[in-house]
Amino acid sequence: MKRRDSIKNIALTSIGFSVFLESCYNVSREKITRSLTRYEYGRTKEEKLYDDKLFDQKFFSNDELLSLDKICNLILPPNEYGSIRDAEVVQLIEFMAKDIPAYQEPLKNGLKWIDKESQIRFEKLFIDLSEENQKEIFDEIAYYDPNKNISDYSEEIQWFNLVRNLTMTGYFTSDVGIKELGYKGNTPNVWDGVPQDVLDQYGLSYEKEWIDKCIDQSKRDDVAVWDQDGNLIT
Amino acid sequence: MEIKENPKEYDVIIVGSGAGGGMATKILSEAGLSIALVEAGPYYDPANPEQMTQMKWPYESPRRGGSTTRPFGDFDQAYGGWDIEGEPYSQVGDTDFRWFRSRMLGGRTNHWGRISLRFGPNDFKKKSIDGLGEDWPISYDDIKPYYDKVDKLIGVFGTNENLPNDPDGFFLPPPKPRLHELFYTKAARKSNVKVIPSRLSVLTKRINKDRGVCFYCNQCARSCMAYADFSSGSVLIFPAQKSGGQIDMYVNSMVRTVTTNSEGKATGVSFINKEDEKEYKLNGKVVVLAASACSSARILLNSKSKQHPNGLGNSSDLVGKYLHDSTGGDMMAFIPELIDRKTYNEDGVGGMHVYSPWWLDNKNLDFARGYHIEVWGGLGAPSYGTGFNVNSFNKFFGLNKAGGYGNVLRSDMKKYYGSTIGLSGRGESIAQKTNYCEIDPKKVDKFGVPVLRFNYKWTENEIKQAKHMQDTFEEVIHNMNAIPMWNKPGKESNYGINKPGLIIHEVGTTRMGNDPKNSVVNQYEQLHDVPNVFVVDAGPFVSQADKNPTWTIMALAWRSSEYIIDQLKKQNI
Numbered sequence: 001m002k003r004r005d006s007i008k009n010i011a012l013t014s015i016g017f018s019v020f021l022e023s024c025y026n027v028s029r030e031k032i033t034r035s036l037t038r039y040e041y042g043r044t045k046e047e048k049l050y051d052d053k054l055f056d057q058k059f060f061s062n063d064e065l066l067s068l069d070k071i072c073n074l075i076l077p078p079n080e081y082g083s084i085r086d087a088e089v090v091q092l093i094e095f096m097a098k099d100i101p102a103y104q105e106p107l108k109n110g111l112k113w114i115d116k117e118s119q120i121r122f123e124k125l126f127i128d129l130s131e132e133n134q135k136e137i138f139d140e141i142a143y144y145d146p147n148k149n150i151s152d153y154s155e156e157i158q159w160f161n162l163v164r165n166l167t168m169t170g171y172f173t174s175d176v177g178i179k180e181l182g183y184k185g186n187t188p189n190v191w192d193g194v195p196q197d198v199l200d201q202y203g204l205s206y207e208k209e210w211i212d213k214c215i216d217q218s219k220r221d222d223v224a225v226w227d228q229d230g231n232l233i234t
Numbered sequence: 235m236e237i238k239e240n241p242k243e244y245d246v247i248i249v250g251s252g253a254g255g256g257m258a259t260k261i262l263s264e265a266g267l268s269i270a271l272v273e274a275g276p277y278y279d280p281a282n283p284e285q286m287t288q289m290k291w292p293y294e295s296p297r298r299g300g301s302t303t304r305p306f307g308d309f310d311q312a313y314g315g316w317d318i319e320g321e322p323y324s325q326v327g328d329t330d331f332r333w334f335r336s337r338m339l340g341g342r343t344n345h346w347g348r349i350s351l352r353f354g355p356n357d358f359k360k361k362s363i364d365g366l367g368e369d370w371p372i373s374y375d376d377i378k379p380y381y382d383k384v385d386k387l388i389g390v391f392g393t394n395e396n397l398p399n400d401p402d403g404f405f406l407p408p409p410k411p412r413l414h415e416l417f418y419t420k421a422a423r424k425s426n427v428k429v430i431p432s433r434l435s436v437l438t439k440r441i442n443k444d445r446g447v448c449f450y451c452n453q454c455a456r457s458c459m460a461y462a463d464f465s466s467g468s469v470l471i472f473p474a475q476k477s478g479g480q481i482d483m484y485v486n487s488m489v490r491t492v493t494t495n496s497e498g499k500a501t502g503v504s505f506i507n508k509e510d511e512k513e514y515k516l517n518g519k520v521v522v523l524a525a526s527a528c529s530s531a532r533i534l535l536n537s538k539s540k541q542h543p544n545g546l547g548n549s550s551d552l553v554g555k556y557l558h559d560s561t562g563g564d565m566m567a568f569i570p571e572l573i574d575r576k577t578y579n580e581d582g583v584g585g586m587h588v589y590s591p592w593w594l595d596n597k598n599l600d601f602a603r604g605y606h607i608e609v610w611g612g613l614g615a616p617s618y619g620t621g622f623n624v625n626s627f628n629k630f631f632g633l634n635k636a637g638g639y640g641n642v643l644r645s646d647m648k649k650y651y652g653s654t655i656g657l658s659g660r661g662e663s664i665a666q667k668t669n670y671c672e673i674d675p676k677k678v679d680k681f682g683v684p685v686l687r688f689n690y691k692w693t694e695n696e697i698k699q700a701k702h703m704q705d706t707f708e709e710v711i712h713n714m715n716a717i718p719m720w721n722k723p724g725k726e727s728n729y730g731i732n733k734p735g736l737i738i739h740e741v742g743t744t745r746m747g748n749d750p751k752n753s754v755v756n757q758y759e760q761l762h763d764v765p766n767v768f769v770v771d772a773g774p775f776v777s778q779a780d781k782n783p784t785w786t787i788m789a790l791a792w793r794s795s796e797y798i799i800d801q802l803k804k805q806n807i
Contacts, residue, residue, distance in 0.1 A: 038294065039294065039295065039296055040294075041286075041287055041290045041294045041295055041308075041309065042284065042285045042286045042287040042290070042309075042311075043303075043308070044276070044313060047303045047308070050303065051296055051303075054296075055296075074639060074640070075639045075640070075643065076639075076640075076643060076644070077640060077641065079641065079644070087293075088293075092296075092297075092298065095296045095297065096297065096300070099296075099297050099300065099302045100300075100302065135639075138639055142637050142638050142639050143635055143636070143637045143638060144635075144636055144637050145629075145634045145635065145636070146623075146625070146626040146627075146628055146629040146633070146634070146635075146636035147629050147634055150623075160637075161623075161637065164624075164637065164639065164643070165621065165622040165623065168620075168621030168622065168624050168643060168647065169298065169616075169618055169619060169620050169621045169622060170298070171621070172616050172620050172621045172647060173292035173293060173298040173299070173616045173617060173618065173620060173621075174292075174293050175291070175293060177616070178291070178292075178616055180644070180648075181577075181616060181647065181648060181651060182577035182613075182648065182651070183577065183613060183614075183615060183616060184577060184578055184579040184580075184613075185451065185452060185579045185580065185581035185613070185615055186289060186291065186451060186453075186581070186615055187289075187451070187579070188449035188450075188451065189449065189450050189579055189581070190449070190450065191409050191410070191450040191579075191580075191581070191582045191583075192410065193410035193411075194410070194411075194412065194413045194416070194578075194580075195576075195578055197576075198413060198575075198576055198578070199413075199416075201576070202413070202416075202417075202571065204413075204416050204417075204420075206410060206411075206416075210411075210431070211410065213393045213407060213408065213431065214407055214408055214409060214410045214431070215391075215406070215407035215408065215409055215410075215438045215439060216407070219439065220438065220439050220440065220447050221439075221440050221447060222439070222440065223440050223441065223442065223443075224389070224406055224439050224440065224441050226386070226404045230382075230394055230402055230403060230404045230405065231394075232405070232406070232407065
């Protein structure tokens with residue numbers, strides 16, 4: 001498929017996703033098309049078709065998406081690095097709910113529960129509560145004992161854990177989250193060992209006998225030649 | 235059914251383009267032979283931008299590198315997995331053998347761990363040592379010249395250590411250890427576990443002008459665009475084409491059978507073109523199967539004829555028998571000393587920089603055969619799943635509270651990042667006649683080809699070995715002042731031994747030997763029953779060794795290819 005056709009195709013078949021983007025964040029159709037065509041990372045034809053099929057479906061209602069946006073923002077509030085919106089966390093949750101259908105029921109049930117709980121306590125939907133009241137509800141379901149099995153807890157606590165997990169993974173696999181985490185790789189470089197200050201911090205050092213056998217990075221471009229006993233001579 | 239036949243007669247038809255098929259393609263084409271290379275998956279080149287996953291960020295995938303479409307995450311370069319739609323396999327009784335297939339040019343070499351270990355002298359003669367299994371019909375001296383040639387052609391880093399059963403070779407210098415690898419080395423030595431630089435087919439140094447040098451992105455599993463790691467396509471097949479080899483490539487072509495004539499000699503192969511789902515036939519003087527141990531066994535067993543009523547090459551009734559995978563046991567630990575660590579680029583090569591070869595003598599142990607230890611950890615790239623249960627490690631500080639929300643999650647995330655280490659034992663199992671794959675008489679795949687059915691049980695030897703792995707991990711983790719992340723698996727779970735097939739080292743289904751009653755191929759991987767059919771994947775392995783199979787697959791395939799050239803010259807086949 002030609003690139004232009006593929007853009008058209010994705011734009012046509014991804015209405016659900018577009019509606020979501022427009023309704024939540026009021027972005028232009030041009031930006032939507034751009035964001036839909038960025039997933040060019042070496043998928044096979046079959047994988048692309050499968051992903052497009054998922055993009056074509058809409059799982060959460062717009063109200064649910066707005067609730068998720070609020071919940072995820074409270075789980076991980078914006079800071080100087082970025083926000084869950086920059087990290088497109090809610091879009092990821094929408095996608096993963098379709099990609100891993102086992103998420104669907106718990107995710108929807110949790111959203112229903114939190115609105116019901118808000119009605120009982122404060123006679124409003126969750127989204128309309130003050131932040132203070134929202135956090136009051138969170139405090140009931142946000143904690144667990146890590147020595148126990150999470151599946152032994154109530155559905156609400158399990159749901160909150162799932163949303164927290166998706167929020168965290170969504171943020172820390174995003175551009176802004178990776179920067180905040182401090183992951184420095186995925187870039188061409190020449191590895192030449194652990195920095196000296198880090199070795200010092202842990203009281204470690206490289207043994208001479210070991211390090212003498214390691215690559216001399218100044219000779220990495222010299223073509224390898226051995227003597228007949230397997231000793232490298234270049 | 236109409237069968238479309240290509241009238242051309244090839245010198246050699248090679249089925250499968252992984253380690254064995256790639257090596258056969260290179261050696262046979264360079265001898266001037268005309269080759270048909272038949273691959274069940276699509277064409278693949280790691281340097282093709284449309285197929286490339288290397289250097290992508292997690293957010294470039296809508297599932298952030300999750301594993302819904304590919305079992306090792308959607309940047310991993312294996313098209314397939316343990317389960318492929320429309321291509322099932324079945325099990326006998328409560329067997330749960332897991333069969334990993336990668337359908338693409340280069341096969342599983344595009345994503346493998348690049349751990350490139352020679353078998354040692356003892357590994358070919360284990361029956362003579364401990365009375366179990368069977369000796370190979372060849373010795374280390376027979377294969378050594380080919381290991382040497384493979385080292386020089388492909389490139390492998392490592393060090394000459396003068397160890398008795400982990401032979402030296404022609405190595406490129408290894409990279410320096412990472413921080414967690416220094417922790418491991420110190421802790422392992424306290425328990426007298428030997429640690430040496432690992433041996434991986436990654437170019438830390440230039441080997442020729444056609445391939446690049448490693449730029450340390452840690453992504454060998456995505457196959458290298460600079461051809462700085464070993465993949466069959468980039469290192470064997472493309473260079474063979476470039477140097478003028480007469481190679482016709484048939485991709486998306488699933489071989490169904492080896493065809494034979496009235497004298498029982500092979501005439502070629504029949505295959506299904508996945509694009510039009512029609513059946514085709516290719517003619518060749520010699521057929522070389524390299525479809526992977528189980529796939530090649532399946533093709534042979536499905537190639538029944540009047541002359542070969544039990545399947546091709548199966549007069550011994552041993553095709554599919556003696557299937558064995560490496561044993562596997564794993565443990566992860568949390569290193570409190572590494573919390574809140576300084577971050578820096580610690581990617582390194584796509585795999586460990588240090589490892590432990592088998593260091594003990596089984597004479598003093600209650601099980602046969604050894605295992606090596608692989609090490610993993612460090613400041614890795616985030617991917618789907620990163621940040622799950624972000625502060626569950628609180629329990630290691632005696633806290634009974636985790637979870638929460640707000641900025642504390644950010645600091646917990648950074649606090650625990652890079653603070654874990656993983657240890658994996660990969661060991662030798664003993665080939666059993668009762669562990670096998672066979673044709674399921676009741677089931678066909680979506681192409682109408684009868685599928686495999688597995689029967690596999692670990693024996694006491696493997697289970698005791700898995701226990702020993704866990705005991706070792708426990709000791710080393712303790713030495714590191716680290717805390718195991720889950721309970722030590724006990725007897726009820728067979729000490730955490732992996733399901734067979736999960737280590738993806740399945741071998742032995744067309745085993746090698748001098749006696750046609752007791753083996754399927756001879757020492758040149760030639761079927762005893764049909765002299766113009768060879769098997770150059772891991773099927774001919776008599777025993778597995780505590781090493782990864784790829785280097786031995788290629789050394790043997792090279793040796794067998796030279797034999798094929800010689801036999802064609804002498805008009806013996």
